[in-house]
Amino acid sequence: MSQVFGYLFVFIFVGFGACFFGYGVYQVVQAEGTADWPSVRGEVKTCKLRSHRGDDSTTYACHVEYGYEVNGSAYHGDRIAYGYNGTNNESFHKRVKQRIEKSRYVQVHYNPLDPSDSVLAAGMFRSTFLPMVFGAAWLVFCGGIASLTLFDGSIKRMPQRLAQLNHYSPKAFY
Structure with a gap:
């Protein structure tokens, strides 16, 4: 078992x-x-600093929503960057928010194979x-x-293997 x-x-x-x-x-x-994705001008719709209080800490993340247009079609995005996640470093996420809020317009990088896939920081x-x-x-x-x-069996057999050492003379180890 x-x-x-x-x-x-x-x-x-x-x-x-x-x-x-x-x-x-x-x-x-x-x-x-x-x-390597192309970029277009996008418009910031909302930008907020969100917090989540856990049992022992609070995490923060900037949440942004933006709109952009590719080849006459309108798209909406909310990804800042791949790998961007909330952390307990509030000042970092405030700086991200301030950077995005600084201008009403942002540069949006979009996937040329799927323009609905986008990031602000490439x-x-x-x-x-x-x-x-x-x-x-x-x-x-x-x-x-x-x-x-996985090697539990060979470890349990170690005492038997050590008992076999008594059959050898001490000179065998030099």
């Missing part, structure tokens, strides 16, 4: 890490692609890599736990 629990533990936690890592890779690929940022780095660290941690779980 304990071996089944160990395998289940490994499967769930390694799976979680793999999903988080995969999501991080997706974010990085998407963010890198935005650097390219990669440090925050873009966080899910991938967290996923990789989680996989390494769970890999260590998995090795302890």
